[in-house]
Amino acid sequence: MEHRDVVRRRRMVRRYRTDPVDPAALERIVAAAGRGPTAGNAGGISLVAVTSQETRTALAGLAGEAGWVARGYQPWLSAAPVHLVLCVEPATYRSRYAEPDKDPAALAIPWWWVDGGAALLLILQAAVDEGLAAGFLGAHAVAGVTDLLGIPKGVEVVGIITIGHPLPEAPASSARRGRRPFGEFVHREHWGR
Numbered sequence: 001m002e003h004r005d006v007v008r009r010r011r012m013v014r015r016y017r018t019d020p021v022d023p024a025a026l027e028r029i030v031a032a033a034g035r036g037p038t039a040g041n042a043g044g045i046s047l048v049a050v051t052s053q054e055t056r057t058a059l060a061g062l063a064g065e066a067g068w069v070a071r072g073y074q075p076w077l078s079a080a081p082v083h084l085v086l087c088v089e090p091a092t093y094r095s096r097y098a099e100p101d102k103d104p105a106a107l108a109i110p111w112w113w114v115d116g117g118a119a120l121l122l123i124l125q126a127a128v129d130e131g132l133a134a135g136f137l138g139a140h141a142v143a144g145v146t147d148l149l150g151i152p153k154g155v156e157v158v159g160i161i162t163i164g165h166p167l168p169e170a171p172a173s174s175a176r177r178g179r180r181p182f183g184e185f186v187h188r189e190h191w192g193r
């Protein structure tokens with residue numbers, strides 16, 4: 001698929017068929033995450049790829065899916081055949097930025113979150129390129145994921161990326177806001193003129 005079509009077609013999908021994702025496609029999607037830029041080439045991004053129904057059901061439980069379903073939403077995490085739990089490790093960046101060619105002051109911006117965002121987008125786009133769809137649930141909404149998956153102390157969970165074959169769905173509340181018009185976020189040459 002042309003890159004511009006991937007960019008145009010991508011949207012967050014929260015409803016999936018339950019059939020599995022082709023393992024070769026999943027490998028390509030996961031590999032795409034490793035092609036992203038990372039600050040100082042620190043590479044402090046990790047993924048936990050979850051396909052087992054038991055663990056996906058447990059993650060859905062931690063995310064409070066039963067509550068959404070009771071409020072009339074469709075199951076999201078429990079139905080999605082793949083969860084990629086996206087993690088970042090701040091210590092990896094601290095140690096890289098302590099090296100002689102780097103300045104620790106540069107970590108005034110916590111670059112690990114930026115790198116996590118870059119990996120997130122690559123995964124979302126790679127899923128579209130495979131004819132699949134993906135969605136993202138921020139880790140703020142999933143307490144207990146580190147214990148469930150044995151994620152070591154010091155590794156921060158960014159969130160859960162769901163991947164699968166999309167089903168039609170009602171637009172989420174955020175999507176109903178519509179996109180900010182192009183002219184409002186692009187400034188030409190100077191912010192205020």
Ligand SMILES: Cc1cc2nc3c(=O)[nH]c(=O)nc-3n(C[C@H](O)[C@H](O)[C@H](O)COP(=O)(O)O)c2cc1C
Nearest residue numbers: 010011012013014136137138139141172173174175
């Ligand atoms: C950093 C980030 C965090 C997000 N967290 C959530 C989330 O926790 N739950 C959710 O349903 N959607 C989440 N989203 C999806 C946004 O709501 C969605 O990207 C936005 O409404 C635009 O829709 P689109 O991506 O389909 O174009 C998140 C997106 C980003 C980039």
